[in-house]
Amino acid sequence: MAVASPENKETTRAKGRLHDPYLWHRLHSASGIFPIGFFLIQHLIANSYALRGAGAYNTVIRVYGGLPFVAVLEVVLIYIPILYHSIYGIWITAYGQSNLTRYSYGRNWMYFMQRASGIIAFFYIGYHIWNTSLQKYFLLWQGNPNPEQAISYHAMALQMADPLHFWIQVVGIVAVVFHFTNGFWNFCIRWGLTISARSQRLNQYGCWGLFFIFAGMGIWSIVHLRADGMRAELTQTSSAAGMVR
Template structure:
């Protein structure tokens, strides 16, 4: 019974990491990328996002609650998992370890980012281009954001590979190898979008 519950929990954890959390990551980074067209373009994107009907309900149902479950269960998995990198130096063993490490880094980054943005908005601060430019005027914050974005994108892209395996979509070595190439492309492209968005706020 316990094994059955863990099986279901791991499947839910994997699914939520892809949908809706992964989709939100993509939408969020693409929205931030609008800053490359200038402050007015970014502020227009923010205005559109903030004008969505029942935004707070959408955020809790499709972002906060799934993210909370994914994070809590992910921490459990990270500390329960036994890495065998020391014994087997294969690439997938290392990626297995870095999936856990990147998850912890991403959790810290997301918590801090939510504090700097959503919590501040709730306290009356206006969210716009100037706010992000102010945050990223500190070189230490730039480094922190770059590390956080890269960790989040790696966790997402490598998580896609794990999702495909765990859900029985990629079974054989060839399909798993193709999936590795596919997720590598996702990592490179989405990382570029995320890093380019950060640099757009640096004045």
């Protein structure tokens, strides 16, 4: 009568360290904080120099662009961790089975949102990397004399003037920052830092605080860029109109 009990097929004894699922899962969790989370905070702070105007913003771009071994740093600290974190994250998402309709608890919503924001972030980051970093190398490869033009204050401001681009940025920033701050809450449990229900609850408030700070910072920067970009577009069109006349 008894249905065959699915005894765990997997032996948990690690088949050598590299096959240890625990290691890979921890690496996914850790990489979300370092280097990806650290980079995100640094990135949002650096971008907020837009609020100080074109001079400050372009200086920051020059400083980061001129870092020694910048391509190595980009690949090792940014591209590889993000690629690993995304692919492993998509795999985790595929194995879950969201049940919000039956159990619509707050944390269950967060479980769903963590996965949804991760998927949105994945596509947004792809778009964002093309738009900023890769395009520079593309222009360089095409023999453009001034490849840096792709990522100057002026270029960013003009891009933000396009409402579609601007709203993609807003959605992207909100998704990425949410994924990071809620991910930090998950991280604290996954590494056993917040064990009691009370500490987990308080940490949740803290993470929401971080969310509003960082998302606000990012959105404020792009709103500023957009305002400048629209002004620049206006002067361009009016001067063009002047020439016609």
